[in-house]
Amino acid sequence: MRTWWKNAWARRPKLSRGWKLVRNLVLGAVGGYLLWSFWGYPLPTAEMTFRRLERQHLLSPSELVFSTPEYGQGTDAASKRDRMVEALDGTKLYLEDCWFAGVTEESTVIASVERGLLLAGDGQLRGYARDGGPLLFPLSQSEWEIPRAYWVEVDYSVGAHYTYHNFVPFLLLDVPGETRRVELSLELRQETGTQILPYQADSWDLGGGVWLVGAWREDGQSPSPWLEGSYTLRLYDEKDTLLKQREGAIPRPL
Amino acid sequence: MADDKYGQAQWLDKAVAGIRFRPDRAAVRAELAAHLEDKQADLQRIFPDIPPQEAEVRALEAMGDPEVLGRELAKIHKPWLGYLWRLSQVLCTLVVLAALWGAMSGSNPPDIWVHTNPSWLGEQPEDRQEELERIVFGSKIQSRPLPVQGAVEYRGYTFTVEEGTVWEPLAEMPEDRFVPYEQAVLLTLRVEWSRPDQPLAANFSGELWAEDDRGNGYLSYEDYYHNADDMPRWGEAQLLHCGVLARTPFSCVYEVVLPVLNQETGQVKLRYTYGGADLSIPVVLEGEP
Structure with missing residues (x-):
């Protein structure tokens, strides 16, 4: 049997180097495609993945108004998956995964994309209707969990003491440019039961009419991942004059 | 020497x-x-x-x-051909090693072959008829083929109603019947795309809803689920069912079952509006599309 194999191997057709090259490249391409599909067709950048998500959901390409960086979680991040966004006032805000928000004339789409070591994997997308006014919506892509979001307070007076301030992230779009302060009161349905509780909210100007809002409770209770509830929003200019007030239910995705 | x-x-x-x-x-x-x-x-x-x-x-x-x-x-002896040949050898080896690693790490198998699922209503026409009689109408029904429908192109995807059947009760239904439907449409919808890495979003089947020319709406599975706080059941009010029958890297075939409220309904539109999309696939139930 061994001799048979040896003879068969010796009788195999001999290819020139050019043909061997072609054979190897074809095999490499087929194998590469298999591998690419094996891992769910990851793309080189998270933004490319976001654009692909738009196409897959039959949406036209939106104009990006908010995105977290592909890399760079900063030194204080709780996880390598977290991405840091710096507000105009210098506050460093951390969000789980790469986030994108884009707008079209009638709607806004948000998506989070998981950024891997070399490639960006799959993500989930949601859309909300725009009506010309300030639009507040949860920065969440699933009904099952709220993405991790926090800012870090470092106290160097006692060595280096880190306090992580977790919050439920919301994005506020279409905010007039003259807005200097956002006041928001939120009431959200709780994780367990039907209880609706008030939340405190901090807001950070990210520029371009985009604000990040963090809702939190001192007792650390969490809302239901469905993020149902109501809000009252007040926007003030630099003289602290009320520019706009809006109240309503937290919108459901389209 | x-x-x-x-x-x-x-x-x-x-x-x-x-x-x-x-x-x-x-x-x-x-x-x-x-x-x-x-x-x-x-x-x-x-x-x-x-x-x-x-x-x-x-x-x-x-x-x-x-x-x-x-x-x-x-x-x-040109050097580039030699270097390219060596590179191709390395590439082949890496691909084989990565494929082995991928297989061992439990990654999902690639979509390079056809995946098929059985129809929810049964494989044979008589099975489907029995299921519809049992769960939608509660009485004997008859069928007629759906007219040939045109294809719809939307944002790089092609939607084609490949075949379909309209089911109607044989006898006039009693006024106090439990289910309000007078027709049921069963069709296969083929969706095609050009790149294997851009299949239609997986939520398509769950988010597909419908409206008819009488002004009635038919909820998607997801809408129903969110509104009813319960898993939908067959025969319940105004719900469209859509499931995947077959999937390849370049296409997906869905089975759509839509119980229709009125016998006079001449056209329904299958709609996908998730995230702000505006897809509308007209389906003519009788006559020419």
């Missing part, structure tokens, strides 16, 4: 110095060395009294100027 060997080695080194791809250089050098050995052996066979040293010198002289030969060899 040692000097002569050195001379031969020097000659060989000079002759192959212009070949930049190292494996080629080594192979050509070995071939030239074999030629030299042959020539030397020939000389010794023809002139048995010739000293080996002289045979070597003569053999080298017969081979010509190593620099001229080297230039010719360098012209023939």
Whole structure:
């Protein structure tokens, strides 16, 4: 049997180097495609993945108004998956995964994309209707969990003491440019039961009419991942004059 | 003798110095060395009294100027083809190793073949009829084929209603019947795209809803789920069912079951509006589309 194999191997057709090259490249391409599909067709950048998500959901390409960086979680991040966004006032805000928000004339789409070591994997997308006014919506892509979001307070007076301030992230779009302060009161349905509780909210100007809002409770209770509830929003200019007030239910995705 | 060997080695080194791809250089050098050995052996066979040293010198002289030969060899042996060949070998090896790693790490198998799922209503037409009689109408029904429908192109995806059947009760239904439907449409919807990495979003089947020309809406599975706080059940109010029948890297075939409220309904529109999309696929139930 061994001799048979040896003879068969010796009788195999001999290819020139050019043909061997072609054979190897074809095999490499087929194998590469298999591998690419094996891992769910990851793309080189998270933004490319976001654009692909738009196409897959039959949406036209939106104009990006908010995105977290592909890399760079900063030194204080709780996880390598977290991405840091710096507000105009210098506050460093951390969000789980790469986030994108884009707008079209009638709607806004948000998506989070998981950024891997070399490639960006799959993500989930949601859309909300725009009506010309300030639009507040949860920065969440699933009904099952709220993405991790926090800012870090470092106290160097006692060595280096880190306090992580977790919050439920919301994005506020279409905010007039003259807005200097956002006041928001939120009431959200709780994780367990039907209880609706008030939340405190901090807001950070990210520029371009985009604000990040963090809702939190001192007792650390969490809302239901469905993020149902109501809000009252007040926007003030630099003289602290009320520019706009809006109240309503937290919108459901389209 | 040692000097002569050195001379031969020097000659060989000079002759192959212009070949930049190292494996080629080594192979050509070995071939030239074999030629030299042959020539030397020939000389010794023809002139048995010739000293080996002289045979070597003569053999080298017969081979010509190593620099001229080297230039010719360098012209023939292009380095890029060798490097590319070596690169292709590395690529093949890496792909095989990565595929093994992927297989062992439990990654999802690729979508390179056709995946099929059984129809929810049964494989045979009589099974489907029985299911519809049982869960939608509660009475005997008859069928007629759906007219041929046109394809819809939307944002790079093609939607085609491939075949379909309209089911109606045989007898007039009682006024106080439990289910309000007067027709049921069963169709297969083929969606095609051009790139394997851009299949239609997986939520399509769960988010597909419908409206008819009588102003009635039919909830998607997801809408119903969100509104009813419960999993939908067959035969319940105004719900469209959509499930995947077959999937390939470039297409997906869905089965759509839509119980329709009125017998007079002439057209329904299948709608996908998730995230702000605005897809509308008209389905004519009777006559020409």
